[in-house]
Amino acid sequence: MKFKAICTDIDGTLLNSERDLSPRLKKVIEAFSPEIPLILASSRMPDAMRHLLRDLNREKQPLICYNGGFVIDSDGKVVDSVEIPLHLVQRILELSQSTSIHISLYQGESWFEPKEDYWSAREIKNTKVTPTWKETTLVLNEWENSQSGAHKVMCMGNSQEISWLFGELHFLYGDQLHLYRSKDTYIEIAPKKISKATALQMILNKYYDFGMGDVIAFGDNYNDIDLLQSVGWGVAVGNARPEVKAVAKEVTLHHKEDGVAAVLEKLIG
Incomplete structure (x- = not known):
């Protein structure tokens, strides 16, 4: 396949077992022309993505954050913002x-974050970002004054309580919220109407002279399904959910085995 852009999920797809970019991946990305954009699409916040682009020497790239709820162009300008x-x-x-x-x-x-605990410390380690420490009531008051909301709400806890909350939210607000269990102990919540695919389409329409059919995309989880279905060549890593593999045009190696790098190496030849 000849393609004009790469779009990829991060966690469970691009990163290795150390939750980092492997030397192999860095090498193959270096081999691609800088004219081919590398667009990261993740539930992560912007700063949890930018350091990865810096490590890949690809700083001036668009970002699809919060599963498509917050889209930034290569100059850091906000292209789209959809809040809960x-x-x-x-x-x-x-x-x-x-x-x-x-x-x-x-x-x-x-x-x-209101305080440091097991869950906040874990996210700091995983994303290499430090939160703003502020009581939740103060955050909500500020949002009320500014008439704004959240791009993402993340719920973390033991799997039984997370399953209960997921069920309650799905029953009450499933038509308004996108509820995504990235792990048994996590629920990532975003507005219903956004997706990685719609965000990518918006970026291409606004800044590039080619369409979704000219993109190769990589993913592993439910929030990647629309993306892999919408592009010219959708690739699932070996650890992907069965539903993701079912819609992919290709299944590569496990993310711990550099599945993304393996596909890109083949394309370079």
């Missing part, structure tokens, strides 16, 4: 009050 309304954020927090579930709030360039 404040009243829904408040309902998520209210439902979680009777549990031990940890709630993290994200808006644009900011990640808010």
